[in-house]
Amino acid sequence: METRIDPYVDTYATRTMGMKASAIRALFAVANRPEVVSLAGGMPNIADLPLDVIGTMIGDLIKARGPQIMNYGSAQGDDRIREQICEVMREEQIEAHGDDVIITCGSQQGLDLVTRTFIDPGDVILAEAPSYVGALGTFAAYQARVVHVAMDEEGIIPEAVREATAAVQASGGRVKFLYTIPNFNNPAGTLLSVARRQELLAVAKELGILLVEDNPYGLLGIDVPPQPALRSFDAEQVVYLGSFSKTFAPGFRTGWVLAPPAVLKKLVLAQESATLCPPTFSQFAISEYLSTWDWRAQIASFRDMYRIRRDAMLRGLDDHMPAGATWTHPKGGFFVWMTLPEGFDADQLMGRATSHRVAFVPGTAFYADGLGSRNMRLSYCFPTPEAIYEGTRRLGEAIKEEAELRATFGLTIPRTQPEEIAP
Amino acid sequence: METRIDPYVDTYATRTMGMKASAIRALFAVANRPEVVSLAGGMPNIADLPLDVIGTMIGDLIKARGPQIMNYGSAQGDDRIREQICEVMREEQIEAHGDDVIITCGSQQGLDLVTRTFIDPGDVILAEAPSYVGALGTFAAYQARVVHVAMDEEGIIPEAVREATAAVQASGGRVKFLYTIPNFNNPAGTLLSVARRQELLAVAKELGILLVEDNPYGLLGIDVPPQPALRSFDAEQVVYLGSFSKTFAPGFRTGWVLAPPAVLKKLVLAQESATLCPPTFSQFAISEYLSTWDWRAQIASFRDMYRIRRDAMLRGLDDHMPAGATWTHPKGGFFVWMTLPEGFDADQLMGRATSHRVAFVPGTAFYADGLGSRNMRLSYCFPTPEAIYEGTRRLGEAIKEEAELRATFGLTIPRTQPEEIAP
Numbered sequence: 001m002e003t004r005i006d007p008y009v010d011t012y013a014t015r016t017m018g019m020k021a022s023a024i025r026a027l028f029a030v031a032n033r034p035e036v037v038s039l040a041g042g043m044p045n046i047a048d049l050p051l052d053v054i055g056t057m058i059g060d061l062i063k064a065r066g067p068q069i070m071n072y073g074s075a076q077g078d079d080r081i082r083e084q085i086c087e088v089m090r091e092e093q094i095e096a097h098g099d100d101v102i103i104t105c106g107s108q109q110g111l112d113l114v115t116r117t118f119i120d121p122g123d124v125i126l127a128e129a130p131s132y133v134g135a136l137g138t139f140a141a142y143q144a145r146v147v148h149v150a151m152d153e154e155g156i157i158p159e160a161v162r163e164a165t166a167a168v169q170a171s172g173g174r175v176k177f178l179y180t181i182p183n184f185n186n187p188a189g190t191l192l193s194v195a196r197r198q199e200l201l202a203v204a205k206e207l208g209i210l211l212v213e214d215n216p217y218g219l220l221g222i223d224v225p226p227q228p229a230l231r232s233f234d235a236e237q238v239v240y241l242g243s244f245s246k247t248f249a250p251g252f253r254t255g256w257v258l259a260p261p262a263v264l265k266k267l268v269l270a271q272e273s274a275t276l277c278p279p280t281f282s283q284f285a286i287s288e289y290l291s292t293w294d295w296r297a298q299i300a301s302f303r304d305m306y307r308i309r310r311d312a313m314l315r316g317l318d319d320h321m322p323a324g325a326t327w328t329h330p331k332g333g334f335f336v337w338m339t340l341p342e343g344f345d346a347d348q349l350m351g352r353a354t355s356h357r358v359a360f361v362p363g364t365a366f367y368a369d370g371l372g373s374r375n376m377r378l379s380y381c382f383p384t385p386e387a388i389y390e391g392t393r394r395l396g397e398a399i400k401e402e403a404e405l406r407a408t409f410g411l412t413i414p415r416t417q418p419e420e421i422a423p
Numbered sequence: 424m425e426t427r428i429d430p431y432v433d434t435y436a437t438r439t440m441g442m443k444a445s446a447i448r449a450l451f452a453v454a455n456r457p458e459v460v461s462l463a464g465g466m467p468n469i470a471d472l473p474l475d476v477i478g479t480m481i482g483d484l485i486k487a488r489g490p491q492i493m494n495y496g497s498a499q500g501d502d503r504i505r506e507q508i509c510e511v512m513r514e515e516q517i518e519a520h521g522d523d524v525i526i527t528c529g530s531q532q533g534l535d536l537v538t539r540t541f542i543d544p545g546d547v548i549l550a551e552a553p554s555y556v557g558a559l560g561t562f563a564a565y566q567a568r569v570v571h572v573a574m575d576e577e578g579i580i581p582e583a584v585r586e587a588t589a590a591v592q593a594s595g596g597r598v599k600f601l602y603t604i605p606n607f608n609n610p611a612g613t614l615l616s617v618a619r620r621q622e623l624l625a626v627a628k629e630l631g632i633l634l635v636e637d638n639p640y641g642l643l644g645i646d647v648p649p650q651p652a653l654r655s656f657d658a659e660q661v662v663y664l665g666s667f668s669k670t671f672a673p674g675f676r677t678g679w680v681l682a683p684p685a686v687l688k689k690l691v692l693a694q695e696s697a698t699l700c701p702p703t704f705s706q707f708a709i710s711e712y713l714s715t716w717d718w719r720a721q722i723a724s725f726r727d728m729y730r731i732r733r734d735a736m737l738r739g740l741d742d743h744m745p746a747g748a749t750w751t752h753p754k755g756g757f758f759v760w761m762t763l764p765e766g767f768d769a770d771q772l773m774g775r776a777t778s779h780r781v782a783f784v785p786g787t788a789f790y791a792d793g794l795g796s797r798n799m800r801l802s803y804c805f806p807t808p809e810a811i812y813e814g815t816r817r818l819g820e821a822i823k824e825e826a827e828l829r830a831t832f833g834l835t836i837p838r839t840q841p842e843e844i845a846p
Contacts, residue, residue, distance in 0.1 A: 007685070008683070008685055009685075011599060011633070012540060012541060012689060013540060013541055013542050014543050015539065016540060016693075019689065019692040019696065020692070021692060044494070046490050054489065055484075055485035058482055059478040059479055059485075060482075063475055063479075066472060066474040066477065067470045069674055070472070072466055072668075072674065105698045106700075108696075108697070109697060112696065112697045117436060118434060118435060134695075134696070137695060137696040141696040141697075142436075210431070236430065249493035249704075250494055251495065251703035252703075253698065253700070253701070253702040260430075262429035262430070262432075263431055265444075266435060266439055269444060270439075270442060273557070273564040274532060274535045274564075274697075275529050275531050275532045276529055277676070278528075279528065279675065280675075281672075281676075282704065284674075285704075
């Protein structure tokens with residue numbers, strides 16, 4: 001094989017050093033093979049959407065208003081959809097005005113713009129332990145220093161925020177914001193209790209730390225109604241990220257940020273230089289969907305679908321996991337976070353799981369600091385309930401095989417491990 | 424009125440200081456008033472698209488393949504459209520493989536990702552004088568230092584690239600890339616001659632400077648066939664940016680970057696953290712359009728439409744501009760670049776033009792260094808030919824009035840001025 005030296009290696013920006021190919025990408029090539037049950041992906045199951053209705057609706061929209069909806073729009077996004085988004089957010093008790101919303105190319109781009117607006121290289125972001133892998137990727141691309149904050153079964157621990165901030169300040173660092181997914185955390189599956197929400201806000205206010213509330217799953221509670229958003233308690237201390245990816249469809253790449261006016265202005269400027277304007281056509285398509293279809297009923301039907309899948313996974317884990325393994329019992333969202341018995345290493349288990357035709361995401365992907373080696377994220381959002389159950393059976397077999405090998409050859413791999421999140 | 428102090432003012436990243444609200448945004452509020460003829464915008468006229476066909480096509484696509492085309496895709500973009508893009512680029516004699524293409528959220532996002540990949544704060548970007556205002560915005564957001572390189576009627580001057588590079592190096596700076604729009608430059612309307620293309624590449628190679636070739640208008644030549652792209656001569660020295668915004672429709676926000684493999688890898692990583700994936704639905708919609716509609720004939724019909732509009736503008740300028748004003752005669756694209764007689768200031772003329780119900784973009788928007796005060800960009804892409812002609816008449820009146828005032832009160836405003844680009 002020809003070995004080529006990258007002729008541009010000396011010319012890349014420093015930030016590219018933090019931009020690494022995630023282990024997850026290689027993983028997905030495996031996970032997408034048809035014989036593999038993928039408990040790895042975070043893809044919503046959107047086959048339930050009324051495709052005929054949506055097809056006709058969007059086709060008609062193009063015929064009637066093509067020259068407008070297929071042209072450039074404003075950097076902040078279309079007025080009407082921003083008003084409709086306020087209506088969606090009202091489900092979580094947020095009172096907001098469309099002027100304070102900016103449309104983004106998926107809420108991932110919301111994360112990018114927020115990080116771009118606040119982070120100089122070396123600035124500190126507090127992030128839950130574990131945290132969404134895509135957020136960690138964005139933070140790394142802006143050369144942030146991520147300091148993790150402990151969670152337990154009720155979500156992020158406010159007192160731990162105080163401690164982490166003090167430690168950062170003692171080391172001369174500067175906390176720019178705290179990043180959290182309060183509802184059905186990706187990957188942990190936890191739900192931040194309402195009492196905790198108020199405590200967290202009080203601590204943030206006291207310390208002068210902005211909260212970045214990332215909320216893709218908030219309307220997908222299985223056992224609980226929509227919770228009051230952090231933003232519903234405080235309009236000044238919170239930058240809120242929302243998305244249609246899980247409540248409608250991700251392929252339109254339409255998310256949003258709700259921010260205090262001064263921050264919003266910066267985000268609009270950032271959006272201008274990043275994309276000129278977020279996808280116009282997508283905005284009009286979703287706006288039409290929201291105004292002509294019973295989107296609340298559609299979300300309710302998504303919830304029912306995910307309930308069946310979550311139950312299949314929890315039943316499968318009960319039936320197939322070895323003694324000593326623990327996992328979260330999510331009340332909504334897409335993910336279960338498993339902690340393997342001591343001595344196991346989820347990264348090392350991946351190969352064996354693949355040969356048993358099951359895929360998961362190893363826990364280390366969700367830490368900026370190498371922790372999480374005994375953890376894995378198991379998602380129940382996409383496969384059929386039967387496949388999910390079968391996937392847990394295969395995973396159980398892989399773990400059993402690994403345990404037998406360990407018993408025979410003494411292959412223990414001690415690694416630092418964060419606190420378990422109890423079920 | 425309540426005066427509020429921005430409570431976050433101390434927490435923004437340093438880069439936000441370079442992210443300023445462009446004068447253009449305020450301008451567009453005026454330009455969009457129905458009584459105003461806007462020669463300011465860069466919006467393509469897409470009313471000619473076969474809306475019924477496209478509406479049915481996209482509606483059917485959703486019905487048949489909704490769950491796939493409305494879900495997440497890869498960060499690099501869908502395989503099929505990347506192959507089709509290679510076919511589009513073949514019109515400009517580019518031989519490329521889909522593997523070397525990444526889809527972006529409009530080619531503006533291509534600019535963002537390329538800049539993100541190469542620019543550390545303080546790095547130098549060489550850019551034509553004048554340069555696309557949106558590129559200057561992106562460069563500022565990454566804290567690049569922009570050094571302008573002179574153009575003449577044949578486009579950027581290769582010898583001037585050599586001189587600018589030497590000057591940058593002498594001052595201890597580092598040139599990371601050169602940014603150019605070789606075809607029907609925005610805003611100058613110039614076309615880089617084929618001889619110049621080869622000279623420019625030779626100079627770039629000799630100096631080790633990457634060329635960023637931004638080419639939204641290449642297939643919209645009015646008097647000339649598609650020119651061989653810089654990229655067609657050299658696959659290693661050029662990063663090529665393309666777009667469907669002007670050959671199909673901007674609202675899908677679908678552009679692309681064709682880059683050497685090592686650079687492409689970085690761009691894919693950058694795309695992952697910026698958006699997870701570019702708009703999936705848009706890609707499938709455009710892919711379907713390209714494979715079922717005669718897109719070449721559609722572009723030819725766009726060319727005819729823009730020819731009539733350009734001719735209306737040139738006729739109007741001939742009829743209405745005062746002695747001493749000069750302007751470029753674009754062979755394609757959207758823009759005419761005008762240089763006012765000595766003593767005029769286009770920024771100052773804007774108010775008067777508005778009261779005469781005509782809008783343009785003042786030349787200073789297209790320079791990073793405050794030059795261009797005697798210039799204006801006049802676009803002929805959107806209004807009807809009649810409106811364009813009328814717009815030049817109104818502009819002529821505004822200029823005449825200004826000249827009379829100057830003659831009466833001696834209001835001359837001498838400013839530094841770059842070389843004119845001769846017609």
